[in-house]
Amino acid sequence: MTTAIKQRRENLIKVKQYITDANGHKVAAVIEIEELIRLKAIVDIIPASEIWLYKNKEVLESVRRGLKDAAKGRISKLNIDEL
Numbered sequence: 001m002t003t004a005i006k007q008r009r010e011n012l013i014k015v016k017q018y019i020t021d022a023n024g025h026k027v028a029a030v031i032e033i034e035e036l037i038r039l040k041a042i043v044d045i046i047p048a049s050e051i052w053l054y055k056n057k058e059v060l061e062s063v064r065r066g067l068k069d070a071a072k073g074r075i076s077k078l079n080i081d082e083l
Helices: 033-044 048-055 057-071
Strands: 003-007 011-015 017-020 026-030
Touching (some): 011 033
Antiparallel strands (some): 003 011, 017 026
């Protein structure tokens, strides 16, 4: 049975099989080589200096909220001397 991992709505990485531990947690996935090439291309897009952000979901959500606020004009000036 093939499963798919979402990576944006239009792109899917097809997983042939999951490898689970004794508790049933997914610890690895079996994919076709073509899917590995696609996955590598997706991962290579993220600069090494920004990987930490994607590993910390709380901070990532905070950054996304800040970007949405800025796009809507909800910004304020920061005086570095007051920090």
